[in-house]
Amino acid sequence: MAKTIFDKVWDKHVVDSISNGPSVLYIDKHLIHEVTSPQAFSGLKKRNIKVFRPDKTIATADHNVPTINQHLPIKEALSRNQVETLTNNCKEHNINLFGLGHKYQGIVHVIGPELGITQPGMTIVCGDSHTSTHGAFGSIAFGIGTSEVEMVLSTQCILQYKPKKMLIKIDGELNDGVYSKDIILYIISKISASGGTGYFVEYSGSAIESLSMEARMTICNMSIEMGARGGIIAPDDVTFDYLRNKKFSPQGDKFKKAIGEWKRLRSDKDANYDKILNFDASDIEPMITYGTNPGMGIKVSDYIPKSSKNTSIESYNKSLDYMGLNPGESLLNKKIDYVFIGSCTNSRIEDLRIASNLIKGKKKADHVNAWVIPGSKSVEKVAIQEGIDKVFKNAGFEFRQPGCSACLAMNEDKIPKEKYCVSTSNRNFEGRQGPGARTFLASPATAAVSAINGFITDIRNN
Amino acid sequence: MEKFVKFDSSIMPLNIENIDTDQIIPARFLKSVTRDGFGDNLFRDWRYSNGKLIESFELNRIKNNSKILLAGRNFGCGSSREHAAWAIYDYGFRVVLSSFFADIFKNNALNNGLLVIQLDNVIINKIFEKVNNDFNSSFSVDLEKQCFKSLDGDIHEIFEINEYNKTCLLNGFDNIDYLLSQKEKILNFEKINDK
Numbered sequence: 001m002a003k004t005i006f007d008k009v010w011d012k013h014v015v016d017s018i019s020n021g022p023s024v025l026y027i028d029k030h031l032i033h034e035v036t037s038p039q040a041f042s043g044l045k046k047r048n049i050k051v052f053r054p055d056k057t058i059a060t061a062d063h064n065v066p067t068i069n070q071h072l073p074i075k076e077a078l079s080r081n082q083v084e085t086l087t088n089n090c091k092e093h094n095i096n097l098f099g100l101g102h103k104y105q106g107i108v109h110v111i112g113p114e115l116g117i118t119q120p121g122m123t124i125v126c127g128d129s130h131t132s133t134h135g136a137f138g139s140i141a142f143g144i145g146t147s148e149v150e151m152v153l154s155t156q157c158i159l160q161y162k163p164k165k166m167l168i169k170i171d172g173e174l175n176d177g178v179y180s181k182d183i184i185l186y187i188i189s190k191i192s193a194s195g196g197t198g199y200f201v202e203y204s205g206s207a208i209e210s211l212s213m214e215a216r217m218t219i220c221n222m223s224i225e226m227g228a229r230g231g232i233i234a235p236d237d238v239t240f241d242y243l244r245n246k247k248f249s250p251q252g253d254k255f256k257k258a259i260g261e262w263k264r265l266r267s268d269k270d271a272n273y274d275k276i277l278n279f280d281a282s283d284i285e286p287m288i289t290y291g292t293n294p295g296m297g298i299k300v301s302d303y304i305p306k307s308s309k310n311t312s313i314e315s316y317n318k319s320l321d322y323m324g325l326n327p328g329e330s331l332l333n334k335k336i337d338y339v340f341i342g343s344c345t346n347s348r349i350e351d352l353r354i355a356s357n358l359i360k361g362k363k364k365a366d367h368v369n370a371w372v373i374p375g376s377k378s379v380e381k382v383a384i385q386e387g388i389d390k391v392f393k394n395a396g397f398e399f400r401q402p403g404c405s406a407c408l409a410m411n412e413d414k415i416p417k418e419k420y421c422v423s424t425s426n427r428n429f430e431g432r433q434g435p436g437a438r439t440f441l442a443s444p445a446t447a448a449v450s451a452i453n454g455f456i457t458d459i460r461n462n
Numbered sequence: 463m464e465k466f467v468k469f470d471s472s473i474m475p476l477n478i479e480n481i482d483t484d485q486i487i488p489a490r491f492l493k494s495v496t497r498d499g500f501g502d503n504l505f506r507d508w509r510y511s512n513g514k515l516i517e518s519f520e521l522n523r524i525k526n527n528s529k530i531l532l533a534g535r536n537f538g539c540g541s542s543r544e545h546a547a548w549a550i551y552d553y554g555f556r557v558v559l560s561s562f563f564a565d566i567f568k569n570n571a572l573n574n575g576l577l578v579i580q581l582d583n584v585i586i587n588k589i590f591e592k593v594n595n596d597f598n599s600s601f602s603v604d605l606e607k608q609c610f611k612s613l614d615g616d617i618h619e620i621f622e623i624n625e626y627n628k629t630c631l632l633n634g635f636d637n638i639d640y641l642l643s644q645k646e647k648i649l650n651f652e653k654i655n656d657k
Contacts, residue, residue, distance in 0.1 A: 015651040016644060021626025024644060026651055036543065038495035043638070064493065078493035085495050129542040129566060145544035145570035147637065155641040157648055161624075163565070193480055194536040197565055227539060229565055293480045293539070315479040315534060408489040408541075429484040429540060431507045 002268035009140045013123045022159040028122040030152045034086040035063040036127030040150035041089040051093040053156040059097040062107045064410040067400035106376020106402040109133040109344035116246025120235040120262040132223040136216035138235035138265045164274040166199040170207040172281035177460040180215035181443035184222040185287035185297045192310035193295035196228030207281035213242040214350035225294035234266045289441040291319040338421035339451035342373030343407035346424035355448035356391040365454025370397040373405040409434045422447045463575045465634040468604045471529040475593045482540035487549045501552030526597045530557045538567025547571045561586045579621045
C-alpha cells in the first residue's frame with residue numbers, strides 16, 4: 001500500500017498495538033527541560049525505577065532561566081529550584097545535560113537540530129508543544145504532557161493514537177519581504193487555530209522546498225498553533241547539507257549510509273491523506289496577528305476584520321477588547337512599546353542575520369524596548385563572531401543570553417500590562433508575554449524594522 | 463489515578479472559545495516540582511486582578527460547587543503543560559464538556575482521571591442555555607454507560623470514548639504500569655530494529 005512519509009516513520013516505530021486502543025510507539029530521542037520533567041522523575045522514584053534509556057534522553061534548561069547574568073545563581077528561588085532539580089535528576093539517572101553555562105545550552109528546539117540530535121526518520125518527543133519543530137527534518141516529533149514524559153523515561157515508549165494525515169501544499173514563488181513566519185501565519189489565518197486538530201501535517205510544494213532548514217523549522221514549529229500534533233517535511237539535500245558535520249550527526253561513511261536511508265523518506269505518489277489543502281505562494285504577504293490566538297492574523301496591509309467565521313462574535317470581541325483594538329482598524333503605523341526577537345520559532349542564526357541586516361547603522365525608536373534573545377549558546381557564539389550582536393547593540397537593542405524568555409514570560413522578561421509588543425514568538429494568547437501584555441506576532445524582519453520606526457511597519461515600504 | 467465513579471452535579475459554564483492552557487494556568491505558576499496545589503491558580507488572570515477577586519468572572523460569581531466544567535470550542539489549545547489538567551482536577555472538576563478539545567490537553571486530562579466529553583455544538587449550546595437559566599440544574603455523568611444527561615430528562619446524550627481509555631478511567635489503571643508490563647516486547651523491538 002502507498003504510504004506517506006508519516007506512515008513510513010510511524011509504522012517503523014510501532015512496538016505493539018492495543019486492540020481498540022492506542023499503539024505502543026518507540027521513541028528515538030527524548031528531550032527534557034526543567035519545567036515539565038520534575039513530576040515525571042518523582043513518579044519514577046515512587047515506582048523505584050531508573051530511566052530506561054538515558055542515552056536517548058537529552059536535557060537542557062531553557063524555560064525559566066534568566067537572560068542576563070547567567071553566570072550568577074538564579075535569583076528567583078522557585079526557578080532556581082526547578083533548574084537544580086533537573087541537574088540532580090540528570091546526575092542521578094546519567095542523562096546528558098546541557099545546563100546553564102554549558103556551551104550547548106539553549107532552547108530545546110534550537111539545540112536539538114543544531115547539534116544534529118534531530119535526524120530524519122526519528123520519533124522525537126518533549127514535554128513542550130513546540131516539539132513539532134523537529135518535523136522539519138522528516139521526523140515524527142510532537143509535544144507531550146508530563147505523564148507521557150514519565151512513560152518515555154520509564155520505557156522509552158509512549159501510548160499514542162495515530163493521528164489523521166493532512167497535506168498542505170504550497171507552490172509558486174514567494175513575494176519579496178515574505179519569510180517563512182509569514183507563510184505559517186498565513187496558513188493558520190486561513191484554517192484557524194483549531195483547523196489542524198486531530199491531524200499531523202505534511203508540508204510540501206515548491207515554496208517549501210525553496211526554504212532553508214531554519215525557515216522550515218519555523219513552519220513546523222507553529223503547526224501546533226493550528227491544533228496539529230506536528231508538521232513534517234520530507235528531507236532533501238538542504239536537510240542533508242545542514243546535518244553534515246553536526247556534533248551528533250553520523251560521521252564519515254556512516255553519514256553517507258544514513259543519507260541513503262533518509263532519501264527513502266518521501267511520501268509515495270498515490271499515498272492517501274485525510275485532507276489536502278493547496279495554497280499559492282504568491283498570495284502570501286507579510287503577516288501580523290491582531291487578536292489573542294494565532295489564527296487571528298492578517299496581511300500587514302489589511303484591516304482588522306469585523307468578525308471571524310471561526311469564532312463566535314462574543315469571543316471575537318473579547319479578543320479585540322483585550323488587545324485594545326477596533327474592527328476595521330489598520331495596524332500599519334500602530335505605535336508599539338516592545339519588540340521581542342527570540343523563541344523556538346525565530347531565534348536561530350538565520351533569523352538574527354535577517355533582522356540585523358535590516359537595521360544595520362540605524363537606531364531603534366526611543367520609546368521602544370527591543371530585546372534580542374539568541375536561541376542557544378551556539379547561536380550566540382556565531383552572532384558574536386559575525387558582529388551581529390554589535391549591530392543590534394549599536395541600534396539600541398539589548399542582546400541577551402539564550403532562553404525561552406518573553407515568549408512565555410516565565411522568567412523576569414515580561415511585557416507590562418497593556419503594552420504592545422511585536423514578537424517573533426508563536427503565541428499571542430492573553431497574558432502569554434506577561435499579565436495584560438498585548439502581542440503582535442510577526443517575522444523577525446517585521447519586528448526589527450518596526451523597532452526602528454517605533455510603529456508597525458510593512459517592510460516592503462521601508 | 464483515582465477510579466472514575468458515576469456522579470450528579472451542577473455545571474460551571476464558561477462560554478468562551480479557544481481557552482488556551484495559558485489561561486487555564488499561566489506559565490509563571492508552573493514553577494512547582496510537585497503535582498499539588500495548582501487549583502489555586504486555575505484561570506488565575508481571569509479570577510484575580512492585583513490579588514483581588516474579579517467578581518464578574520464565572521468561577522467567582524457562580525457558587526454551585528460544580529464538578530463539571532462546560533466551555534466553548536477548542537478547549538485546552540496551546541502549550542502541552544499537564545499542569546492545566548492538574549489545576550482543573552485540583553480545583554474539583556472531574557469532567558470538562560466542550561464541542562471540541564485540543565489533542566494534547568485531551569491526553570493529559572485522561573492520563574489524570576479527568577474525563578473530557580465532546581458533544582455536538584448544538585447540544586453544548588442547549589446545555590449553556592439550561593445552566594444560564596438555573597445555575598443549580600443538575601446533571602449526571604455515567605462513564606460506564608457513556609451517558610450524560612440532565613436530571614430533569616431534557617438532555618440525554620451518549621458520548622464517545624475509546625474502550626482503552628474507558629477501562630483505564632473506570633478502574634484507575636495507569637498507562638505506565640501497562641507499558642512497564644510490556645518490557646519484554648520493547649526489548650525485543652530494540653533488538654530487531656537495532657535501537
